Amino acid sequence: MRRRALLALLLPAPALAxxxxxxxxxxxxxxxxxxxxLEDLWDHAGPRGGTVLAAAPLPGRRMILETPNLVNLARQYGVNWRPMTGSERVVIERPGRAIPRAEVEALLREELHRLGLDADSEVELPGFVAPLVPAAAMFQLAVEGAVLEQPGLRFAATLAVMAEGMPTQRLRIAGRAAPTVPVVVATRRLALGExxxxxxxxxxxxxxxxxRPGMAERLDQVVGQEVRRPLAAEQGFPLVDLGPPSVVLKNALVTLLLDAPGLQLAxxxxxxxxxxxxxxxxVMNLSSRNVVEGIAIGPNRVRVAMGAQPRQGS
Structure with missing residues (x-):
């Protein structure tokens, strides 16, 4: 029986021109x-090569035609072809491109905002696989039937994907939203005192x-300030570790101005x-070796009131 079927496949089609x-x-x-x-399957498919056989597979999908399918098509449409081995097949693929995840998240965030979610919240879509559309086609997205749980910020919705050359796809998506806050982070490693x-x-x-609480939220809180401890790149700026730039550096030689009524010594x-x-x-007075406390008034300049007592232990 198998031999007879194979012989039938190898016989030429009767309706060939x-x-x-x-x-x-x-x-x-x-x-x-x-x-x-038809002309997608064979070169020299004949006068009926432009005949539509079926809808193309969805983008990113494939379909396979085995030898019996090909023989039937060749006979039906008069294609001058017959199998040589009985194991011929055609793999038909349709290339596609993935919908950018960022566009899906932005559209979903906008829809959830209408339901009360903060517009700057982060959206999590665990297990989300971006749908594919034809490689050269324009597409549109829509979010349908969105629901948002309060509290917990869990959500669910249907994502509709519309593009030329394919039927509308609808995917069920679900996840969780998380509120975000503004933070200023370092773009490079910053050393102590920079x-x-x-x-x-x-x-x-x-x-x-x-x-963490107490982090800088605006650039004007950070730019122009001196860091009081080293910071790594992409690390936030704790406000307690920022301060005005130093005009006097540790161990630097300074001019010590001694003020008295009608008199000033340096x-x-x-x-x-x-x-x-x-x-x-x-500051240590290099002449007397006494340590006194003054006020920094400019780059490497310190004012001390006349008669200031040396610090204990100096």
Whole structure:
């Protein structure tokens, strides 16, 4: 029985036109359009090559035609072809491109905002696989039937994908939303004592649950400030670790101005700590070796009131 079936497959089709060139089977077919035609399967398919056989598979999907299917098609449409081995097949694929996940999340966030969600919230879609559309087709997205649970911020909706050359796809999506807060993070590693420049920080939004209290939220809280401890790239700026830039550096030689009514003296000293303008700083008078406390008034300049008592232990 199997031999008889195979012999039937190998027999020439009875309806072939006289002198028609032999058709060449294409083992792999990549479809750009929305229909599969006879001429997609064979070169020299004959005068009926433009006949539509079926709808193309969905983008990213495939269909396979085995030898019996191909023989039936060749006989039905007069294609000058017959199988040589009985194991011929055609794999038909339709290339596609994935919908950008960011577009799906933005549209979903906009719809959930109408249901009361903060517009800047982060949207989680666990297990989401982006649908495919034809490679060159324009597409439109719509969110249907969205629901948002309060509290918990869990949501569910239907994503409708519409594109030329394919039927509308509808996918059920579900996940959770998380509120975000503004945070300023470093764009590079910052060493102790560095002054933050405009290019050293950027404003981002992070999930609220990941941000500690007391972090800088605006660039104007950071730019121009001195960091009081090292920071790694992409790390936030704790406000307690920021301060005005130091005008006096630790161990720097400074001019120590001794003020008295109608008199001002200047001696050389050494700052024992760093200080910003207007901050108190201990300074060693290099002449007397006494340590007095003064006020930083400018770059490496410290004012001390005449008669100031040396610090204990100096």
């Amino acid at each position: 006289q002198g028609a060139p032999p058709a060449l089977l294409r083992p792999t077919v990549l479809l750009e359009g929305e229909a599969l035609r 002054v933050v420049g405009p290019a050293d920080a950027r404003a981002v939004r992070l999930r609220a649950e990941r941000v 001696v050389q000293g050494r700052a024992l700590e760093a200080a910003a303008r207007g901050a108190a700083v201990p």
